[in-house]
Amino acid sequence: MYFIFEIEFFSNKSYFSDLILAYAEQEQVEIDVMQSNDKIVMVFDKEDEQLESFLNGIEEVLPASLFLGNGKHYFSDVKPELLPVTKINLPVNIAPCxxxxxxxxxxxxxxxxxxxxxxxxxxxxxxxxxxxxxxxxxxxxxxxxxxxxxxxxxxxxxxxLDYPLITCIECGISIRMLDKESEHLALNKGDYRKLFEVSGRAIAAGKNVLMKTAHGYRKFFKPTVENSPAESTLLMADSNGFNVHLMMVIQEFNALLSIERPLLRIATKSDELKALYGSSVQVKYPDDGMTMLLAREIMNSGLQYISYIECNEDEESDFLVDFDMPINAQKDTKLFINQDKKLFVSGERILFPTVVENSKNVVSVAHGLACVKVDNLSIIDSVEVFDSVQTDSVYVLQDEDFESGHSNEHRFLQWKASMMSVLAEHSKVGQKAIGVHFDGTLNFLYYNGKDVINAVPAIPFESDNLWEKISTLREGSDRLVVNYKKAYPEVFERLDSLAGDMDIFKVTAIALGLENESLEGISEQALSFLGKGGLQIDTRIKDNRFDNYAFLTSIMSYQLGDVENNFMCYSIYESFGDYIGEIVPQLIEKTEAKIITLTGETFANQSLYGRIQRTLGQYNPLMNKNFPIGKENAVYGALYL
Incomplete structure (x- = not known):
């Protein structure tokens, strides 16, 4: 008879199950640990007298995790037929356990x-x-x-055991603090504590501290109404402040405190935070040793939160906390949560490095990441950590600044690889599918089982001569241009000076006068709208193709009608959701495909995602699980082109 304890764990990462095994060895408990893509299974001999103390003790050892779900236990006469955990020695980049x-x-x-x-x-x-x-x-x-x-x-x-990075204060990395006049080197416990104490007090007093962390240089400061840059991140030092300052669901709270420590955009709650950041803010809980120790001293100084910007070592600051060891910093990972659905939006930390199946002798490269075979394992990681490799062919993202020098190099498009990454994750390669790729531009794709085709491409958008293109769009458009120039002369001049290719969402943000002139800025505004039901914004004008100029003209018309920005931005996403909900069924009918894939960072928006669930939910659209829904999924999808 066996005692079985199962924990849902929706990831192929092994650090959780490895920790269970290590703790069992420490406690001298006989245990089998097995892991699949959705659970970890612990198998005990029912007669083991240490079982109860082991299960009680492990609660203090195991961290909270993004990937954790519910647990259950039962008795069985036979062992579950899952594969035991295979130890793959990949470096993690998460918070301390x-x-x-x-x-x-x-x-x-x-x-x-x-x-x-x-x-x-x-x-x-x-x-x-x-x-x-x-x-x-x-x-x-x-x-x-x-x-x-x-x-x-x-x-x-x-x-x-045999830990590659084992160090302590006696033999480890020294840190130092510099101001305009002096330098202080930490050599012992007291020095290390004092250095972080001084940093925390300086920030509480209104100074800023530039600190080298394991994730690169961050400039920490106490935000004020005059000094809270739109691109800054709120570092919540005290978890008790979450419910005071932020409007959160339990899933967001758990995610921020997980050992993976993702970035989340959260709606603000307190008046003081609304004054600093508006309706929403990008939030982080301390994610490495440097930030964690600073946060402790921030709390000791009476603050619940501070802010930081990511920057380089030349950033002007009052104090610098530094260490001499070079680092290979990863881009932080943004997480999107809608009810029980978690989507990785963009970034590298948490998700990479990872091992993937790759039967072909192929190397793929995209966005600074590469998939390379090392000791018969296909690892996806940053290009810099791989030596030269023998391969039959190399697939490189179009416009990627990478020269392989290989005689069999192929260039590929983002939307093709993104769609293939979802199909591969869900074991649907070779089956007909419809894809929607929305990342700055909106494309409707068809996969015939062999190749990905852009079935309904967006009409190209060029921002130069913008007013001429808008004025000739349809009858009455010329009057719109005249009226808009009178109502918004400064915006008119700004848009008139644009040249070349530019993201339609940046142009839209400029037209709306948003501080954050990007899709992120529009998303922030949409999040602040608390009503229901939006305006209908034009998304196409002919052949069902998305027309950037029709879209922009519609927005300008509503602007002249004094529609509030947050209502407008909310309506933008709702209208896209309706448009996607109309086109996809038409493509399904024409192709008889039964699979839908959604890729692109733009889907990480509550109003758009909610609308898509209403319009396409019956088709159960597929999205990335172990990779970002944004650009970084391409390095994996390219393996299946």
Whole structure:
């Protein structure tokens, strides 16, 4: 008889199951751990006397995770037929686990206030990787010799057995703080604590601190009405402040506090935050040792939150906190949540590196990522961490600044690879499908089982001579241009000076006078509209193709009618949802395809996503699960072109 404990875990990442195995070894409990793409299964001998204490103890060891779902237990006479966890040595880039956090805040630990505390199953490992295979000799830690305590720990501590990045204050990375006049080097526990104390107090006093973190340079500051840049991120130091300052559902709260620490756009709640950021703000909970220790001192200084911008080392600041070790920073990952649905929008951290199936001897390259075979495993990671490789062919994204020099190089388009990435994730390659790719431009795709075709391409948009194109669009358009020039002379002149290719959403944001002149700015405004039902904005004018000029003309007409920006932006997404909901069924009828795929960052919007669920929900459209719905999915999809 076996005792079975199952936990839903919707990822192929193994750091969670590896941690379970390591803890079982530490507690000397016999256990089999198996993992599929949607669950982790723990199998115990029912007669094991340590079972109860193990299950109670593991609650303190396991972190919260984005990928975790419900758990259940039962008894069985036979073991489940899942594959045991295969140890794949890939560096993670997540927050410290509960055990490592305890060390950082335990004054008796030799890692007290040491920001690079991590173990085999957590922490910021990837930034220190130079190349594969992942071992100490291939990381920047090769320049540091572990002290005797660390060497012994690498042999005896089950969480850090042979851990490539094992260090402590005695043998690890030194940090220093500089102001305009002096430099302070942290050499011991007291120094490390003092450095973060001074940083926290400086920010609370209105100064700014430029800090090198495992995710690159961040400039931290106390936001004010005069100083809260639109591109800044709110760092919530105190989790008690979430419900005070933000309007959140439980799924968003859990995601922010998960060990993966994604970026989320959240609606503001408190008057003070609305004054600083408007109706919504991009939010982060401390995600690495540097930021986590700073956050503790921010709380000790009486603040619940601060802000930061991502920048380079030359950014002007009052204080600089730095360390000499080079890092390979990953782009942060944005997460979109709609009820129980979680979608990765863009970024690298959390999701990469990853292992994928690739039966062909092919290398793919897109957006600085590459899929390369290393020791018979196909790994997707940043291009820089791979040495030269022998391959039959190379697939490179169109316009990617990458020269392979290979005689069999192929260039591919984003929308083709994006659609194929979804079909591959859902094991639908070879089956006819309709795809909608919406990422700045809107394209309707058809996959005939062999190739992806742009069935309803958008009408090309060029922003130069904009007023001439609008004035000749339809009868009465010339009067619209005259009236718009009178009502909005400054915007008219700005749009009149545009030249060449430009994103229609940037042009729209300029027309609406938004501070954030991008699709993100429009999305922020849409999120602030709390009503129901939007205006109908033109999305096409002929052949059912999306017409950028008709779209822009419609918006300008509503502007002249004094329609509020947030209502307008909400209506933009609703209208796109209706348009997509009309075109897709027509393509299904013509092609008899039964599969729908949705790709592109634009779908990460509550009003558009909700509208799509109403118009296309009956078709159960497929989206990426383990990859971003945005551009980074291309490196995986290219393997199936």
């Amino acid at each position: 509960p055990t490592c956090q305890k060390e950082m805040f335990d004054v008796s630990s030799r890692r007290y206030y040491y920001p690079f505390t991590s173990c085999n199953h957590c922490g910021t490992q990837h930034p220190f990787l130079e190349k594969y295979p992942y071992n100490r000799a291939h990381t920047v830690m090769k320049f540091l010799v572990p002290c005797n305590d660390c060497q012994e720990e690498a042999k005896s501590n089950t969480l850090r």
